[in-house]
Amino acid sequence: MTGDRPTAEPVEVYGAARERTALAWQRTGLGVVIGYFLLFVALVRHGVLALGALAAGVGVALAVLAVAFLPTARRPRHEEPNPWILLLAVAVPVLTLAVLGALVAVIPLLNR
Amino acid sequence: MYAPGHAARNLAPRLYAGPVTDGDRDRPAPADRAPVDRADGSANGADRRRPRSVYAVGSEPDPRFSLANERTALAWVRTGLALIAGGIALTSVAALTGLPAFLDVVALLACLFGGAIAVIALVSWRSVERALRRGDPLPAPRALGWLVSLVVIAAVGVAVYALTQMPR
Numbered sequence: 001m002t003g004d005r006p007t008a009e010p011v012e013v014y015g016a017a018r019e020r021t022a023l024a025w026q027r028t029g030l031g032v033v034i035g036y037f038l039l040f041v042a043l044v045r046h047g048v049l050a051l052g053a054l055a056a057g058v059g060v061a062l063a064v065l066a067v068a069f070l071p072t073a074r075r076p077r078h079e080e081p082n083p084w085i086l087l088l089a090v091a092v093p094v095l096t097l098a099v100l101g102a103l104v105a106v107i108p109l110l111n112r
Numbered sequence: 113m114y115a116p117g118h119a120a121r122n123l124a125p126r127l128y129a130g131p132v133t134d135g136d137r138d139r140p141a142p143a144d145r146a147p148v149d150r151a152d153g154s155a156n157g158a159d160r161r162r163p164r165s166v167y168a169v170g171s172e173p174d175p176r177f178s179l180a181n182e183r184t185a186l187a188w189v190r191t192g193l194a195l196i197a198g199g200i201a202l203t204s205v206a207a208l209t210g211l212p213a214f215l216d217v218v219a220l221l222a223c224l225f226g227g228a229i230a231v232i233a234l235v236s237w238r239s240v241e242r243a244l245r246r247g248d249p250l251p252a253p254r255a256l257g258w259l260v261s262l263v264v265i266a267a268v269g270v271a272v273y274a275l276t277q278m279p280r
Contacts, residue, residue: 083178083237084237087185094226097193102220109216
C-alpha cells in the first residue's frame, strides 16, 4: 500500500548534482591540506622550522574547518554557506600556499 | 552559441516564469520568480547574499547550473593547487639532488601561476554566475588558452633541459 511508505523529502530533487559538488569540495579541501603538508616538509628540509611548524598548524586547522563547514550532500542546500564565501575561504589558503611555495623556491636561489 | 538560460528553462520550467528580456537584466528578481532555495534561508525575495554584483541581478537559475559553475571553479582551484604542489615538489627534489637553479626558477613560476589560477577561479565563477542569472551566453574560458600555453612552454623547457643533461 502506498499509504504505508515513508514520505519523500520535499525539496531535495538535485541529489546527484549536489553529491558531485560536495565531492568536488571535499577533493579541493583535501588538496589544500596535502599542499600544506608538502610545504611543511619542504620548509623543514630547508631548515625553516618555525615556518614549517606554522604550515603544519595551518594544514591541521584547515582539515578541521573542512570537516566542519564544507558542503555535504546530506544538509539541505539553503543551510549550506554561501558558495562565494566558501570559494574565498578555499582560495585564500591556496594563494597563501602559492606565496609560501614561491618563497621555498626562492630560498635556494638566494643561497647560491 | 550555447545559451544556458534557454536550456535551463527547458529543464526546469518550474523555476522560470518566462524568458529573460533585456528589461529584466540588472533588476532584482521579482517576487513571483523568487528562488525557493536561498543560501541565507530567506524565501520572500529579500535576497541578502553576497556578492551583490552577482545576486542583485537577474533571476535564480536552475540550481544544477549553479552547482556546475561551483564545480568548475573548484576544478580551477585544484589545477592551481596542482601547479603549486608541483612547484614545491620540484624545488624540494632540486635541493635534495643538487640540480641547477633553472629548476628553482621553473618551480617559482609554477607557484606564482598556480596562485594566479586560484584568483582566476574566483573571477570566472562570478562572471559565469552573473551570465546564468541574466540568461546571457556563458563567457569564453580565456584562462584556458594561457594555462595550456604556459604548461606546454614549461614542458618543452624542462624537456630541453633534460636532453642537455643526458650522458653522451
